[in-house]
Amino acid sequence: MSRLVMKFGGTSVATPDRIKRAAKRVAREVANGHDVIVIVSAMAGKTNELVGWVDQISPMYDAREYDAVVSSGENVTAGLMALTLQEMDIPARSWQGWQVPLKTNGAHGAARIEDIPTKNLDEKFGEGMKVAVIAGFQGISPEGRITTLGRGGSDTTAVAFAAAFEAVRCDIYTDVDGVYTTDPRITAKARKLDRIAFEEMLELASLGAKVLQTRSVELAMRYGVKLRVLSSFEEYDETAGTLVCAEDEIMESNVVNGVAYSRDEAKMTLLGVEDRPGIAAAIFGPLSEAGVNVDMIVQNISEGGKTDMTFSCPVSEVARAKQAIEAAHEAGNFEYGELVVDDNVSKVSVVGIGMRSHAGVAAKMFKALQNEGINIRVITTSEIKISVLIDRKYMELAVQALHDAFELEKAR
Amino acid sequence: MSRLVMKFGGTSVATPDRIKRAAKRVAREVANGHDVIVIVSAMAGKTNELVGWVDQISPMYDAREYDAVVSSGENVTAGLMALTLQEMDIPARSWQGWQVPLKTNGAHGAARIEDIPTKNLDEKFGEGMKVAVIAGFQGISPEGRITTLGRGGSDTTAVAFAAAFEAVRCDIYTDVDGVYTTDPRITAKARKLDRIAFEEMLELASLGAKVLQTRSVELAMRYGVKLRVLSSFEEYDETAGTLVCAEDEIMESNVVNGVAYSRDEAKMTLLGVEDRPGIAAAIFGPLSEAGVNVDMIVQNISEGGKTDMTFSCPVSEVARAKQAIEAAHEAGNFEYGELVVDDNVSKVSVVGIGMRSHAGVAAKMFKALQNEGINIRVITTSEIKISVLIDRKYMELAVQALHDAFELEKAR
Numbered sequence: 072m073s074r075l076v077m078k079f080g081g082t083s084v085a086t087p088d089r090i091k092r093a094a095k096r097v098a099r100e101v102a103n104g105h106d107v108i109v110i111v112s113a114m115a116g117k118t119n120e121l122v123g124w125v126d127q128i129s130p131m132y133d134a135r136e137y138d139a140v141v142s143s144g145e146n147v148t149a150g151l152m153a154l155t156l157q158e159m160d161i162p163a164r165s166w167q168g169w170q171v172p173l174k175t176n177g178a179h180g181a182a183r184i185e186d187i188p189t190k191n192l193d194e195k196f197g198e199g200m201k202v203a204v205i206a207g208f209q210g211i212s213p214e215g216r217i218t219t220l221g222r223g224g225s226d227t228t229a230v231a232f233a234a235a236f237e238a239v240r241c242d243i244y245t246d247v248d249g250v251y252t253t254d255p256r257i258t259a260k261a262r263k264l265d266r267i268a269f270e271e272m273l274e275l276a277s278l279g280a281k282v283l284q285t286r287s288v289e290l291a292m293r294y295g296v297k298l299r300v301l302s303s304f305e306e307y308d309e310t311a312g313t314l315v316c317a318e319d320e321i322m323e324s325n326v327v328n329g330v331a332y333s334r335d336e337a338k339m340t341l342l343g344v345e346d347r348p349g350i351a352a353a354i355f356g357p358l359s360e361a362g363v364n365v366d367m368i369v370q371n372i373s374e375g376g377k378t379d380m381t382f383s384c385p386v387s388e389v390a391r392a393k394q395a396i397e398a399a400h401e402a403g404n405f406e407y408g409e410l411v412v413d414d415n416v417s418k419v420s421v422v423g424i425g426m427r428s429h430a431g432v433a434a435k436m437f438k439a440l441q442n443e444g445i446n447i448r449v450i451t452t453s454e455i456k457i458s459v460l461i462d463r464k465y466m467e468l469a470v471q472a473l474h475d476a477f478e479l480e481k482a483r
Numbered sequence: 484m485s486r487l488v489m490k491f492g493g494t495s496v497a498t499p500d501r502i503k504r505a506a507k508r509v510a511r512e513v514a515n516g517h518d519v520i521v522i523v524s525a526m527a528g529k530t531n532e533l534v535g536w537v538d539q540i541s542p543m544y545d546a547r548e549y550d551a552v553v554s555s556g557e558n559v560t561a562g563l564m565a566l567t568l569q570e571m572d573i574p575a576r577s578w579q580g581w582q583v584p585l586k587t588n589g590a591h592g593a594a595r596i597e598d599i600p601t602k603n604l605d606e607k608f609g610e611g612m613k614v615a616v617i618a619g620f621q622g623i624s625p626e627g628r629i630t631t632l633g634r635g636g637s638d639t640t641a642v643a644f645a646a647a648f649e650a651v652r653c654d655i656y657t658d659v660d661g662v663y664t665t666d667p668r669i670t671a672k673a674r675k676l677d678r679i680a681f682e683e684m685l686e687l688a689s690l691g692a693k694v695l696q697t698r699s700v701e702l703a704m705r706y707g708v709k710l711r712v713l714s715s716f717e718e719y720d721e722t723a724g725t726l727v728c729a730e731d732e733i734m735e736s737n738v739v740n741g742v743a744y745s746r747d748e749a750k751m752t753l754l755g756v757e758d759r760p761g762i763a764a765a766i767f768g769p770l771s772e773a774g775v776n777v778d779m780i781v782q783n784i785s786e787g788g789k790t791d792m793t794f795s796c797p798v799s800e801v802a803r804a805k806q807a808i809e810a811a812h813e814a815g816n817f818e819y820g821e822l823v824v825d826d827n828v829s830k831v832s833v834v835g836i837g838m839r840s841h842a843g844v845a846a847k848m849f850k851a852l853q854n855e856g857i858n859i860r861v862i863t864t865s866e867i868k869i870s871v872l873i874d875r876k877y878m879e880l881a882v883q884a885l886h887d888a889f890e891l892e893k894a895r
Contacts, residue, residue, distance in 0.1 A: 087536055087539045090540070091540075124499055124559075125563070125566060127499045128502070128503075128563055128566045128567050128570065129567070129569065132569075133566060133576075135576070136563075136565045136566045136569070136577055137562070137566075139558060139562040139565075139577050140559050140562035140563060140566075143556075144555075146551060146558075147536075147552050149551070150537075150548045150549070150551040151536055151537070151540055151552060153551075154537060154544055154545060154552075155540050157541065157545055157548070158540065164545075164547070167629075169581065170627060170628075216582075217579075
């Protein structure tokens with residue numbers, strides 16, 4: 072019997088009525104001949120309520136107790152979903168993380184999945200159960216305590232089950248209807264992609280297209296799990312949503328498949344840094360320790376033993392970054408002339424696996440920005456992505472211009 | 484190290500602030516040198532919210548899924564209580580039913596406790612843990628599924644832990660400050676009892692003084708667990724609350740210790756019933772099957788092969804009782820002349836273990852009622868209780884008169 076994993080996020084199970092709508096989608100897949108594993112999040116708002124209580128009681132909480140508390144929202148939804156399916160005469164039961172068991176390490180609050188034995192569920196499927204409803208986001212530690220997987224952990228739960236049970240696909244039901252070429256709020260020409268490669272999805276996700284948790288996409292890529300993102304709130308058809316899959320399952324890809332952006336970036340430049348081995352470590356070590364999420368790093372050529380070092384980070388972390396650099400400087404770790412901060416920039420990127428075999432993408436990108444009179448402050452490139460920092464006021468214009476230039480409104 | 488069990492009901496843990504107040508009471512007992520086992524209910528209102536969702540989805544629900552859903556409220560409180568205690572620098576951790584494990588039978592929704600192995604908690608107490616916080620109301624079935632213990636199950640959980648861990652006492656914190664000689668709303672002379680025997684508590688509880696679940700008192704009696712009922716909302720001192728204990732721990736008891744009542748009773752009389760062996764079974768079998776809670780039963784002497792049979796039940800069950808009797812009559816199970824219903828009566832009872840060795844309690848009771856001009860409709864007696872049915876309009880007057888007659892306002 073073919074297995075299918077279906078995951079429903081918090082807004083898709085926010086009320087008993089919505090749980091019923093989700094259950095109807097499950098029933099359709101059972102009728103299609105699948106044994107289904109359903110992963111559910113907590114009802115929208117419930118996890119925040121629980122986290123709020125914990126914060127109110129204990130700002131420096133014991134992560135083991137935090138996990139015991141916040142995991143309870145998913146348990147409620149799992150039971151309610153199983154009851155809803157039973158009402159529709161579908162043999163179903165719920166499983167909490169420890170019952171499966173979904174085994175994790177002991178890193179409470181951000182645990183990693185170590186094993187999902189298939190024995191217990193297989194046995195029940197063998198006895199005629201058609202749907203196993205799993206409380207997402209949670210597992211059990213080697214010490215027998217409840218763990219949670221961290222933000223977006225239910226996506227990761229879903230992919231891990233799809234891998235363990237060799238599911239034909241993992242459908243992630245959410246409140247958007249798929250992955251778009253760019254943010255539809257910025258250009259109405261944004262087009263839903265039918266398919267996207269894992270690598271592209273990873274670049275788009277980490278760049279701000281927050282549809283799937285990065286970790287779940289990495290896991291899907293490693294185990295070859297076909298992921299489909301689709302909406303709980305729209306009519307279903309076979310081509311609904313976006314399939315995230317291996318590159319070789321995508322024919323005739325466009326060279327560029329998406330334009331991503333990150334609005335609130337800051338550019339920090341250390342002028343006149345001494346150019347010696349170990350200087351990068353001396354600068355970025357303290358930044359990392361201070362919890363600054365450094366993104367782009369650019370080092371210019373050296374002149375007279377001095378160089379300029381530029382990096383970007385979120386605007387919200389600028390104060391912390393300055394403090395860390397000045398402290399390291401005062402401690403005598405390194406010398407520099409001046410620290411120049413521009414907290415008025417945005418990042419815009421074009422992403423596509425086709426870039427690997429096509430030259431001229433960078434040139435086309437720079438030309439498009441030039442045509443709009445947009446000055447580029449910093450450039451970085453990877454195998455399937457080119458990113459630039461530009462003044463924030465041009466961000467929307469840049470996204471629109473690049474979407475037009477690469478003709479992303481046209482299906483490949 | 485002496486063990487103490489403390490149980491906090493839903494209103495005592497309704498908010499993070501109230502959990503903090505409860506935790507302070509726990510801290511005091513830790514400072515007194517106890518290792519403490521705390522049993523918590525769900526925050527007030529939470530279980531009803533969960534039950535409401537289940538009812539909305541599935542009126543004829545699968546009790547296994549019901550249990551998985553409704554048990555989650557206690558898990559939340561257990562974690563929050565453990566965090567609160569940790570904030571007060573008290574080594575504490577939470578345990579869900581399956582983690583203890585609290586083993587029950589498989590009767591979901593009304594499971595019976597079968598075993599509480601002490602190994603896991605003992606180990607942690609041995610390592611320096613001072614407080615084990617237990618999610619009340621729940622356990623694990625032989626099949627590894629979550630069970631709940633039924634209404635008031637957290638009281639039962641508390642007593643079972645006190646028995647298993649040989650606790651010096653089981654303190655039940657609730658929203659009343661103890662057990663009273665009668666309902667203080669009916670007479671201001673009602674007095675809080677310092678001590679009450681298990682047997683008396685059982686009669687008072689089942690008669691409507693709803694402080695402790697009957698089952699928990701039975702369990703405490705069987706295992707000799709000293710139970711103390713006291714308020715979460717009043718200043719603590721050594722004599723706070725009421726101690727429910729074995730008879731031999733109560734010196735100089737009054738003959739009567741309490742006046743209980745049940746307002747909405749109905750009296751049903753079958754006139755002219757054929758008097759033959761098996762007639763009682765023929766009448767009360769169908770009533771039991773129809774779910775009628777028959778309370779008092781009185782059969783008058785026989786005359787000419789006919790007798791009168793009177794019984795009482797809650798007013799709300801009169802229609803069902805009539806229907807059951809008429810159906811059984813039509814089916815030819817028994818003959819009777821007439822069915823007379825009086826749904827305008829109340830039950831008033833005096834309770835006291837001292838009755839066993841004192842004559843004259845009944846006479847004193849009847850005299851007190853006569854002095855007020857109250858007619859007695861039905862009388863039943865047990866070893867430690869005398870109950871009468873009277874017209875409902877006299878109920879308050881009867882309670883007041885009996886409280887005065889037995890001088891219950893005076894401490895024994």
